[in-house]
Amino acid sequence: MTTTIEEPEVRATLPRLNEPAPAFDAVTTHGALKLADFEGSWLILFSHPADFTPVCTTEFIAFAEIYPELQKRGTELLGLSIDGLSAHIAWVRNIEEKAGVKIQFPIIADLDRKVAAAYGMVQPGESTTEASRCVFVIDPKGILRAMIYYPLSTGRNMDEIVRLIDALQTADEHNVATPANWHPGDKVLIGAPRTTEQAEERVGEKGLECIDWYLCKKSL
Template sequence: MEEESTAEPARARPMLHLGEPAPDFEAVTTHGPIKLSDYKGQWVILFSHPADFTPVCTTEFMGFAKMNPELEKRGVKLIGLSVDSVHSHIAWVRNIKEKMGVEIPFPVIADLSMSVGTLYGMIHPGQSATAAVRCVFVIDPDQILRAMIYYP
């Protein structure tokens, strides 16, 4: 099983701006391969976290999982991302279910090459050149970036 995204190779990219098309990507996730373009016609919340098995990231994921039923009713799909491997993500998601009783129902991208993270400006060299910072991107059904929260 391939463990990393297949988006364009990591390279510097200008900051994304609201109203711009969201960059398309292909990636391997905990739910198998996905492309952002597969979600055309639906709202998407793409969010990143620095690392699996950390307390803050775990509580954030549990919060997203709790909100997921209401988001699904509104036609919104969640996609998580970090630079951890798909094996790490799967073990972490299982651990959250076993220890906390919370199922993570959305895919988590394994971005080992940091290609998706680079496309979206999720890799902040001032923080760590090998981890994603916390970012949230709201993408509309036409795949236009409508909101973003970036907190390194």
């Protein structure tokens, strides 16, 4: 009699916002790095499907272009794909040779997929062998603050990534929220009143631009 033993499906769980980002100890193009090494800085951990592919190459050039802007904001970049270290090194050198762009940030060689699994970067509906285009924003205390997932076919928008860092840092510094399409210098949103008394006070408050009691903006 033969029995069929089905292997349990391995499902990577997604990390959760406002919880500690999954710790890792990874091999990178800048040596062995741990998540803890980035403590005190903002970190953008991002994945790409594969080295030496067209969309990823345009993204890497674009990430390299925004890296100085991110550094001005106390933010580091860390790439990842399920490729080996030699492939990463060869690709980085190729980008510099062919496009004249130096990739200054480290890239994780996640051949054992440990980091990809911890962050839910492999989306089996899309590909079982490659990481999707994921972006994780981790704050200086190691808390996961934002996640963006893009499909394999679509290169990411770097302006949005810088804008996201600006918005998170502004929200933290001033205890405010930011409206749709906000950019630095635009008015910000203040939290909605929690009581009828606060609502009454809010509509008469000076210095605010209120559409109604629950939707008020102010300049910083």
